[in-house]
Structure formats: C-alpha cells, structure tokens
Amino acid sequence: MNKLILLPALCIFFSFWSSAQVVAGDAIQYPPCIEEEIPHYNAYKVSNPPQIDGRLDDLVWQTAPTSPRFRDLISGSKAIHDTRAAVLWDDEYLYIAYWIEEPNVQATLTERDALIYNDNDVELFIAGKDAYYEFEINSFGTIYEVFFIWEDSDSYKNGVYDSIPEFSSDQPGRKPFSGVGYQPHPRGSRIGYWNWDFPELRSAVHIDGTINDDSDRDRGWTVELAIPWSGMSALTLADNRSLPPKDEDIWRMDFSRFNQYKEAAPAEDSGGWVWSPHGVWDSHVLECFTYIHFSQKDVSLFKRETDK
Template sequence: MKKYRPVGLPSFFVLALGLLFFQGSSVRTDFSEKNQPADATNRRNARNTETGRTAAGDSAQWAFPCDRKTIERYTAYRTAKPPVIDGKLDEEIWTKIPRSPRFVDLVSGNNTIHDTRAAVCWDNENLYVAFWVEEPFINAKLTNHNDPIYTDNDVEVFIAGKDTYYEFEINSFGTRYEAFFIWKEAYEKGGYDQNPIFALSNPNVKKFNGVGYKHHPRGLRYGSWDFRFPGLQSAVHIDGTINNNKDRDRKWTVELAFPWKGMEWIAKADNRALPPKNNDNWRIDFSRFNTYKEAAPADDHGGWAWNSHRVWDSHVPECFPIITFSNKTR
C-alpha cells in the first residue's frame, strides 16, 4: 500500500503532532510486557494487585473499557496425558485442574442465571480448553462452517498475540465459526499482507472496527474469515435432548485442542515461544452468548464472560483474562 509523507509542515503543526505523539505514548495496551518468564515482574504484579497500583508504568493512562483490577488471572498446568477430544470431559485432568469462576455478564459484570465455567491445560502439542455450560433448554440451528454462530447459543475463545488475535465459536451442534484479526498498523510491517489468506484482495478479508467499542486506541483491524486453524479438534457433548423443549436439559460441554503449530501467525509479532515457556503470559478470552436473556429486572445483556469487558464487545484483547503457563503437571 502506498504511503504519503507530508512535506514542509508549518512549525505549529509539528508542535501539535509532537504533543499528540507524547500523549499517545502514555496509553498502555498491556501487551508491552513481553510474554516471557520474568519472576521479578510476576512478583511486582502480585504486589500491585494487592495494593491497587497499576503494573508496569503506574502513571500510564488506562484507555480501555474494562476495570483493569478485575481482569482475571489463571494458571494453566501441563497435562501428562492428553485428553480425548470427545466433549465428555471425563478425563482425570479436567477434575484435577482449577475451573474458572462462574461467568459474569459481559457488560455489567453482574451474576448470571446459568452457570458457565472454563478450564485450560496444555502439553507440548496442544492448548486444551473445556467449557461446562448449564442450559435447561439446549437449542441450535446453524450447521455450516462460519454460519453466524453468535446468533445461536454458543461459547467462544479468543486467543491474542501482540498484533493479532484469533476468534473461535461453537454451538451445541458442534458447528464452528473462525476469524483472524490483524491490527492495521501492523498489517504491512508484520508481513501479514504477503499471505493470501489475509490479503486485502481476498473477498473474505474485510475491514473491522469492533462491535460495541468503536474507538479502540489501536484503531482499525483487518479480519480474515478465510482462516482455518490448522489441526484444530473440537467436540460437544449434550447432557439432555437438543431442540426438544418439552423436557428439561442439564448442560452441554465443549472440548477443544488448538495445536501450537497452528499459532505461528499469533506468535509472529513478538516471536513468542510455541509451546510457551514456564511462566509465559498469554491473553485468552472465554465467553458465552445466548439468544435469550434473563427476565427483568435482571440486567442481562445475553453475553457472559470469564471477566467483564464493561462494553458489548469481545474484541478488546486488553480485557482478556491473563493465562500463565506452568510447567507443573496435574
């Protein structure tokens, strides 16, 4: 893409631009701390959490809608035996590792009518994710890949890199939805434009500016709906009867395996280790969206998440939970 450089700017424009640059440099994105093991950084973050101070630049401005003090942290342990991806979640590892807190309303942070939780483990081959989704009436209608699964009842995973993030959705039929997003500022300099899957000439690549949060400090993204996560495994198990509301169901569970080898475009910008090293931190979001809402006076937005974004938008990587990978096995 051709770039234009202004020539002979008047001095007051230069001064104004300098002030804008100075102000912009104080905005934290929380991706400035590299995803590398750093015991001193981890200890400082723990102290800051206790005292209420901000981490890594206490005077920096927080420019995002979520409350940074409520962003969840979770330790993902290794598994010595990989789970069988059948959706049943009956392997020992899922009983031994911690589950997330009960999901809260994406916008308000309030309690939700049904219980939803997630858990994460890993080995040298894959990132494993599980969901437990309480649902009295399990329903689905969409069956084709990249149907708008978000208009069904679904669960979603967003995996963020420094300059990119990947979106995955699945409904109770097991139908998948996938997209890959690249911040415009990094699109050319990061070499993403050289991949036909991300090329702007690809009809499945579109400009994207968020959903309910249209003023992200990093601006515009390019989204590719042509991306397929290599080697992804997914499965759903129904504890009830799908699309039969004459009886009452209990839950549906989801089991996922994301191969580390498929994350090269996520890891590219900061050259993060695949698989992660001990104590590496990643931003990963976990959410649930429903076609229904709890009856008034409940303030139910129909979208629930591991921690609230305080806005109707999952596309805010700075608000994703912080997942720390541990070499300890469970």
C-alpha cells in the same frame, strides 16, 4: 460476537464499576475494565492428554482448576445459569474446556462459519501482539472462526502479513472490522479474515439432554478443544513468543457465552456472559482478556479447590 447490535445507549454505557466507565461526557474510559479486576489463571501441563470427545470426564479435567462462574459482559453481575472454563496444555496442544448449564439446549446452524452468534454459543479469543483469533461453537458443534490483524501494527503496515499467502490482500472473506460496541478502539481498525481456518484444530461437543426438544429439561452441554501450537505461528509473528509456551509465559485469552435469551428484568442480563467482564458490549477488547499463566507443573499435582 461480531454482529453490530443496536442496543440502547443505556446498555452501551451501563455502569460496570462506577470508577471505570464514564470519564468525560460520554467518553468510555480506556480500557473499559479495571486492570485489578481482570482474572489471572494458572494453566497446568498434562502428561496424559484428554480424549477430545466433548464429555470432559477425563481425569485431567476433573483435576484442573476451573474458572469462576461467568458474569455479565457489561455489568459484571451474576448470570442466571452457570458457565465455567478451564485450560490445560502440553507440547503439542492448547486444551480448552467449557461447562455450560442450559435447561433447554437449542441450536439451528449447521454450516461451518455460519453466524454462530445467532445461536446460543461459547467463544474463545486468543490474543497476539498484532493479531488475534476468534473461535465460536454452538451445541451442534458448528464452528465459526476469524483471524484479525490490527491495521496500526508494524507487522501489517510493513507488509509482513501480506507476504503470507493466506493473509494476502486478495483473499476471499477479507474485510475491515472496527469493533462492535467499543468504537473507536485506540488501536483503530482491524482486517478480518473470515475464510481462515485454524489448521488441524480439534473440537467436540457433548449434550447432557436432548437438543431442540422443549418437552424435557436438559442439564446442558460441554465443549472440548485441542488447538495445536504449530498453527499459531501467524498469531505470534510480531513478538516471536515461544511455541509451545515456556514456564511462566503469560498469554491473554477471552472466554465467553452468548445467548439468544435474557433473564427477565430487573436482572442486568445483556445476553453475553464472560470469565472477565469488559464493561461494554464488545468481545474484541483485548485489554480486558483473562491472563493465562502457563506452568510446567503437571495438573496431576494440583488439588482442585472447591468450586465457588
């Protein structure tokens, strides 16, 4: 979600939780979410990796713990349609799954790095210490990616990233980014690389219904990702975290869904739904990302609880 959306002030300052949002005048508290409310999730390992076809019928996905139903990005209220995510991993890949309830599956954009948030989409953010990665995909399977580096970071100020050709100052698609609805972020601005593609990333979408057909009712669509650890060296440059993760390592990730429609009033529907609500219209608040705990325990040993 990168577009600057001119929402009324009421939406930007909408009460997420009464104690978390407004502190002095119109100032938004940092961070705009409550630490105790941020989800924690155990990502289990797989010995038999899933087939990346978007269907999510592999046993590992049927066994893996799923997130709770996504909630509104700003208010944290229940969304009209169900959306859930799950995370698995092995020594080669990080695996991500999304289940998206959608009675009328729609998409228009087919060109890579088109502004996918102008369609209904799901999104993934992966945070590093001094950088983070954004991924978006629509029901056509069209991908949008950006790599962001914090300008206040030692890695950026000392020219560490400039020494890497793909992040040099003359790269096409390189431009400053100050955030969306949460400005200014205490860390300031970022440099975004809109032409950057995650190396060897695999993705697939499956539609349970018929896309762009208003004459019938669809169940929705599912998304499956395999993201190689080998491509994350730039993301982990500042803290030298282990790739792949070690047992009990903790990463921060964000999982979201954005819609070109909203539930009718009086519902508190911003059009953005997430695993971990941010309290503001901005996906780029890393301090509100879900905590992902990596476990060496095989997912086959995990018994899924009944979805809530």
